[in-house]
Amino acid sequence: MKVLILGGGGMLGQKLARRLIENGLNGDATPEITLHDVAFPAERFPGVEYKTGSIADPGVMEGMASLRPDVIFHLASIVSGEAEIDFDKGWQVNMHPTWALLQALRSEHDASGGAYVPRLVFTSSIAAFGSPYPERIGDDFLCAPQTSYGAQKVICETMIADFSRKGFIDGLSIRLPTICVRPGKANLAASSFFSGIIREPLSGVEAVLPVPDTVRHWHASPRTAVGFLTHAAGLDTALLEGRRALNLPGVSCTVAEQIDALREIAGAETVALIQPQPDPAIMKIVEGWPRDFDPVRARELGFQAETSFSDIIRVYLEDDLPNAKSG
């Protein structure tokens, strides 16, 4: 089985590649893996094909499609904060290449006489939603994004659903919760602090908390996100009944509850490294974000997440903190 990961150099792409190497995919213990991204970490996985470039460059998606991957994980995008700052770049990276990919896959489908129908797993986001919300967002709630990033995600979801309905591909979009605790450095995502206030103190470093601790949000660990991706790759999409975008399970908690969990695991001294420093710009963005979901469909389809924020911190301690300390 051939597997392509677009955005394969990113945090999630790397963890996904590692999982595929260790566990295989859809019953194939040794899938042929190709990673595409603008850049990669220095340490490379043996036996994996690397392709470097921008998905926004002409011909790139046609080249990727010509590999005829059986499964494509499309994780490539610029993050919400960057798409807000650079409007053109947001659309150029987060929308147009998805269209080019779909058209290229459709050409391969046609050239194969209809035999080639790849599974496409697209990482969408809870940024597809915009306030006002019910306290818990149900599976039937409208998408009304309040960021360009969210708008681009909704548009890609809609294209993928239509190309799938026509039988050119077999795609689905999974709306990831905010991934927490992200290893590595803070990024331009407005949500970056949710990881920062856990990650930095656990490494003995101060972290800024730009919002009140009453803010409630929706989280899953990187390990769980990789589980979502591999589960989506093997899902019987007939069960989606034409609705190919899914709200995924996660943990709803307040920042205060995040901090309580950190205190319980790492002590008051660690928590003391969190510096409240209200940032009106970030507060305004975060106020517009979902707080809680009731993802009935995804749970019925077998997607599983952590059930407490303590579990999310423990995943970080097991999977990423050792590398952070050695790095």
Add this chain to the structure above:
Amino acid sequence: MKVLILGGGGMLGQKLARRLIENGLNGDATPEITLHDVAFPAERFPGVEYKTGSIADPGVMEGMASLRPDVIFHLASIVSGEAEIDFDKGWQVNMHPTWALLQALRSEHDASGGAYVPRLVFTSSIAAFGSPYPERIGDDFLCAPQTSYGAQKVICETMIADFSRKGFIDGLSIRLPTICVRPGKANLAASSFFSGIIREPLSGVEAVLPVPDTVRHWHASPRTAVGFLTHAAGLDTALLEGRRALNLPGVSCTVAEQIDALREIAGAETVALIQPQPDPAIMKIVEGWPRDFDPVRARELGFQAETSFSDIIRVYLEDDLPNAKSG
């Protein structure tokens, strides 16, 4: 005031142009009107500028934007049936030109130092929705289109909302009910028969009914649709609170109720011209369509429609049947 109507040669575009000539727009009694379309009826409105061409041709949208219209009505699209048959043409006409228009309007906005912020009124459709539905679709219900046409509408809505949020334009999308009774000939829309079973018998011509008379659907007259458009052109969009796509009011009724209304107005002899002739392909499409809405927001914002199907037939008798007989 400069007004541009994209799709100005179509049934709705022509009626809208006539209304603007008769009543003005937003308090301006004599707006400068430009119509753009691939073709126009032979009879032309005096004092109106006509531009002929495809919105999908390179440079066309840039040319339209360079006119710096104060209000743009974007009605141009190919219909649902044609977009299903010709997948490429559907996306080429119903999606890409909207992107080109938005980018061109944004360039004019930038070139004006931010002073130029046109009102854009986009005709979306209840094809934005896909089954399963609640009995009445509320304002918070998700879009899950089951046709390419519906997918293209959702995508354009989403782009328009984001360009508006950024302040480049001031746009909104109005999801029209199925327009009934359409004058003229049947078109490739799968919904065409809803008009045909009223229009043809009223002209003494047989009409085919391809679905059971228990089918329930959502309708408004062409006159009401023009009213929606002019109301949208003058709306205070701050009241939309960032949700720039609206479900509009209409009449929910079954085909049997449509036929009862026709019998009451035109007699049993007229109704006898309706020939039930079940068409599984059309039935399958229509089964996936919305039946009823609860458009609270649009009603609060002052959008008004007929309240019975008899009223819809009477609008046809007043506005269009005289021309049908003379033509």
